[in-house]
Amino acid sequence: MIEKFKQHISEVHAHYQSGDNDLGLRRLLDSVIETQDPEVFKISLEFCDWLEKQKPDQEMLISHAGEMLETIKRVGIKKAYQGPETVLEMEGLSKSYHGSGFRIHNISFSMMLGQITGLVGENGNGKTTLLRLLASELRADNGTLKYHLEKKNPDAYDIKTQLIYIEQRIPRWFGKLTDNLQFTVAHYHDNPKANHLWTEVMIARMGLRAFRNHTWSRISSGYRTRFELARTLLRRPRILLLDEPLANLDIVAQQTILQDLKYMSNSLSSPFSMILSSQHIYEVEKVSDAIVFIQNGEARYESIKEQSKTDGDTGLILEMEINAERSQLQEALIGVGLTHLQYNGGVYMLHFEQGTHSSEVLRALSEKGLETLYFRNISRSSRRYFIQ
Numbered sequence: 012m013i014e015k016f017k018q019h020i021s022e023v024h025a026h027y028q029s030g031d032n033d034l035g036l037r038r039l040l041d042s043v044i045e046t047q048d049p050e051v052f053k054i055s056l057e058f059c060d061w062l063e064k065q066k067p068d069q070e071m072l073i074s075h076a077g078e079m080l081e082t083i084k085r086v087g088i089k090k091a092y093q094g095p096e097t098v099l100e101m102e103g104l105s106k107s108y109h110g111s112g113f114r115i116h117n118i119s120f121s122m123m124l125g126q127i128t129g130l131v132g133e134n135g136n137g138k139t140t141l142l143r144l145l146a147s148e149l150r151a152d153n154g155t156l157k158y159h160l161e162k163k164n165p166d167a168y169d170i171k172t173q174l175i176y177i178e179q180r181i182p183r184w185f186g187k188l189t190d191n192l193q194f195t196v197a198h199y200h201d202n203p204k205a206n207h208l209w210t211e212v213m214i215a216r217m218g219l220r221a222f223r224n225h226t227w228s229r230i231s232s233g234y235r236t237r238f239e240l241a242r243t244l245l246r247r248p249r250i251l252l253l254d255e256p257l258a259n260l261d262i263v264a265q266q267t268i269l270q271d272l273k274y275m276s277n278s279l280s281s282p283f284s285m286i287l288s289s290q291h292i293y294e295v296e297k298v299s300d301a302i303v304f305i306q307n308g309e310a311r312y313e314s315i316k317e318q319s320k321t322d323g324d325t326g327l328i329l330e331m332e333i334n335a336e337r338s339q340l341q342e343a344l345i346g347v348g349l350t351h352l353q354y355n356g357g358v359y360m361l362h363f364e365q366g367t368h369s370s371e372v373l374r375a376l377s378e379k380g381l382e383t384l385y386f387r388n389i390s391r392s393s394r395r396y397f398i399q
Contacts, residue, residue, distance in 0.1 A: 049204070056212065113308065126276075126284050127287060131292050158174065181238075188223055192245060196245050292394050326350070326390070342379075
């Protein structure tokens with residue numbers, strides 16, 4: 012555990028050395044949170060104030076960040092997490108809606124602590140229903156659902172405390188952003204003297220310092236999402252369920268928030284598992300350890316690590332936008348194993364024989380002088396399920 016913490020410190024150093032200062036600050040604040048030490052919190056907030064006021068050059072920034080990291084390293088982790096490695100298990104989970112006839116059925120998978128599972132599928136196929144089942148908002152008709160939290164046999168209160176479900180529509184809050192977060196901390200932390208510091212550090216970590224005294228109506232929907240995540244993380248959950256959290260974020264914020272959640276889920280002091288429902292397939296796949304694809308209420312589960320073993324027989328599948336007619340594209344690729352071509356919404360889906368490499372396809376197009384505008388290999392992406 013100590014070695015992992017030291018490695019984290021080294022990574023933060025490397026971010027600053029490379030000029031990745033925004034990422035460096037976020038990861039530095041992750042290290043601050045790991046210590047759970049009020050004095051380190053104070054120093055980190057002074058560091059944030061200094062950054063905002065001084066606008067230091069890179070050399071000075073590296074020096075001050077290094078001093079901050081040495082302090083963090085010296086203090087270390089106050090209390091590392093010790094608890095179950097498996098946090099959630101479901102077997103044969105099913106739920107029917109008698110009025111519409113729709114149902115999800117035979118959902119089976121488990122989650123390890125720190126694991127991120129992407130939940131993808133077209134609208135109306137059961138993603139939200141599954142999340143509501145896991146959050147105990149709906150009762151399953153069949154199957155078993157087990158939670159493994161700090162207590163061996165958690166009751167409903169324990170589950171609601173350590174499992175948090177964030178819906179797509181964030182409920183309105185009243186008063187100032189800081190006051191709302193302070194109220195949350197007062198309920199979930201046991202050191203009243205440090206409550207303000209916990210709040211301010213999380214505000215800094217989620218990029219909310221400029222909005223700390225703002226009300227609901229004065230911040231954008233994207234920053235409301237950040238606020239909701241800040242409030243949730245202050246509760247130190249073990250299982251986090253997110254329903255379309257990227258909907259209100261721009262593309263840069265989407266990537267930043269997902270990567271931050273990936274880092275935080277693997278915290279040494281407060282790790283959590285997460286199920287992330289989203290239409291943003293590629294962004295979700297970048298951070299997920301596993302993918303659950305739901306279609307017509309049925310689920311297909313895939314471990315990202317195991318995909319290379321299970322997808323060997325599918326052949327190459329490419330998604331492509333190109334400045335060419337269909338006939339020109341087919342003619343150019345006739346010699347590289349093209350087996351099937353689909354066209355949908357201005358984008359081609361190209362299927363090739365097993366053994367075909369994407370470099371061969373690009374070479375063939377180049378030789379014919381065809382301009383590729385967009386190109387992605389989806390052979391091992393859940394995107395391929397949407398086109399079959």
